[in-house]
Amino acid sequence: MSILFVFSLFLLLNVPKSCIAEKDYEFFMLAQQWPKGYCNRMGVQCKSRPNKFTIHGLWPQGLNGQLLTNCDASSSLSHDDIKTVEKQLYSNWPSLIGRDFDFWSSEWKKHGTCSEKEFSKLEYFETALHNHAQNDLMGILKRANIVPNKKQLYNISSVVAAVHQHTQHQPHLVCYFDALRNVSALYEIGICYEEDGKSYKNCLDPHGTCYGTELIYPK
Ligand SMILES: *[C@@H]1O[C@H](CO)[C@@H](O)[C@H](O)[C@H]1NC(C)=O
Numbered sequence: 585m586s587i588l589f590v591f592s593l594f595l596l597l598n599v600p601k602s603c604i605a606e607k608d609y610e611f612f613m614l615a616q617q618w619p620k621g622y623c624n625r626m627g628v629q630c631k632s633r634p635n636k637f638t639i640h641g642l643w644p645q646g647l648n649g650q651l652l653t654n655c656d657a658s659s660s661l662s663h664d665d666i667k668t669v670e671k672q673l674y675s676n677w678p679s680l681i682g683r684d685f686d687f688w689s690s691e692w693k694k695h696g697t698c699s700e701k702e703f704s705k706l707e708y709f710e711t712a713l714h715n716h717a718q719n720d721l722m723g724i725l726k727r728a729n730i731v732p733n734k735k736q737l738y739n740i741s742s743v744v745a746a747v748h749q750h751t752q753h754q755p756h757l758v759c760y761f762d763a764l765r766n767v768s769a770l771y772e773i774g775i776c777y778e779e780d781g782k783s784y785k786n787c788l789d790p791h792g793t794c795y796g797t798e799l800i801y802p803k
């Protein structure tokens with residue numbers, strides 16, 4: 585093989601990677617689930633329902649909130665990668681329906697790999713834990729007199745405003761439709777961050793999947 589051939593092969597193999605290296609995602613959303621709501625949805629069988637918001641995931645997003653997924657099939661999580669934060673993960677990032685490690689591992693594969701150039705495995709999990717700790721949503725809502733209740737209806741804009749009060753930015757609410765009560769029911773709240781994973785940023789759609797003007801915050 586000529587040196588020239590080897591050199592051009594080298595260029596060819598490297599082109600795709602360097603093309604996408606610059607800007608692989610635009611911002612993050614930290615999704616925290618409300619177990620009582622999450623588990624009340626039809627067809628969901630939970631093994632535990634902690635009485636606090638727990639981490640669902642930290643999701644790198646593309647332009648206009650386009651969800652990026654499965655960016656590196658060859659990257660998989662091992663216990664060793666997260667040994668130093670495993671205790672915190674069990675408490676703050678539990679799977680409500682399956683094995684905890686499997687949950688972290690699938691979140692890493694599906695989402696974490698999309699910011700892997702900026703955040704190593706450990707940094708990714710540490711960032712999620714740190715941001716979760718900075719945003720105790722149950723306490724944040726309680727300060728606005730929004731507390732879990734089977735029947736009470738809360739103005740959706742007031743729920744958004746309560747989170748805004750804490751972050752100075754718009755969150756993203758996620759609801760399921762409670763057909764029995766004919767109303768939206770809260771089960772997740774997203775908080776958005778700039779590319780650095782630190783500075784807050786407005787989420788694109790505050791009311792998210794919460795239809796109507798009011799919601800319940802299931803107890
Ligand atoms: C809900 O809250 C918003 C903002 O705080 C307010 O403008 C609106 O009138 C409220 N809606 C109802 C139905 O109370």
Ligand SMILES: *[C@@H]1O[C@H](CO)[C@@H](O)[C@H](O)[C@H]1NC(C)=O
Pocket residue numbers: 766796
């Ligand atoms: C359900 O709620 C919507 C809006 O709040 C209302 O317009 C509709 O009439 C309700 N449907 C039933 C069956 O109560």
